[in-house]
Amino acid sequence: MEVLPAQPSVKGPAEMFTGDVYFDVIAKGEEPSRMRVNTVRFAPCARTAWHCHAVGQTLHVTDGVGLIQSRGGEIIEIRPGDTIHTPPGEWHWHGATPDHFMTHLAMWEAPAPGSGPESEWGDHVTDEEYHNR
Known part of the structure; x- marks a missing residue:
């Protein structure tokens, strides 16, 4: 057994996020785990x-009110207790509503070593896309 000390919160990089986003790494998948x-x-x-x-990826909302959308789909409001699964390769975004904070657990597996990137990142969600609900 190993007790891992808490690490400082990290600000989400501007290339991947719009607005203020912070994350705490809970599990980083030391081999043989890829979780x-x-x-x-x-x-x-x-x-x-x-x-x-x-x-x-699987998300589990723990606090606040958020939004999630798959490319081409409707924007869906998410709340504490909601669990969302996005299948491999499905383009999507998620975040907080305009008037609430939102916290979720993000859980995913890295692919097998040598089989490609864990995630692909695309364009930022525009304000027009974000407010289109």
């Missing part, structure tokens, strides 16, 4: 850029 788990905190209006994951 990744982060707590992610979004300020109002903050959101990810469009992205997809090679092996999919």
Whole structure:
């Protein structure tokens, strides 16, 4: 057994996020595990850029009110207790509503070593896309 000390929160990089987003790494998948788990905190209006994951992603909302959308789909409001699964390769974004903070656990697996990137990141979600609900 190993107790890992808490690490400082990290500000989400501007290439991947709009607005103020901070995350705490809970599990970084030391081989042979490839499991990744982060707590992610979004300020109002903050959101990810469009992205997809090679092996999919599961989100579990723990606090606040958020939004999520798959490319071509409707924007869906998410609340504490909601669990969302996006399958491998599905382009999507997620973040907080304009008037609430939102926190979720983000869980995903890295692909097998040598088989490509964990995630692909695309364009930022525009204000027009974000407010189109």
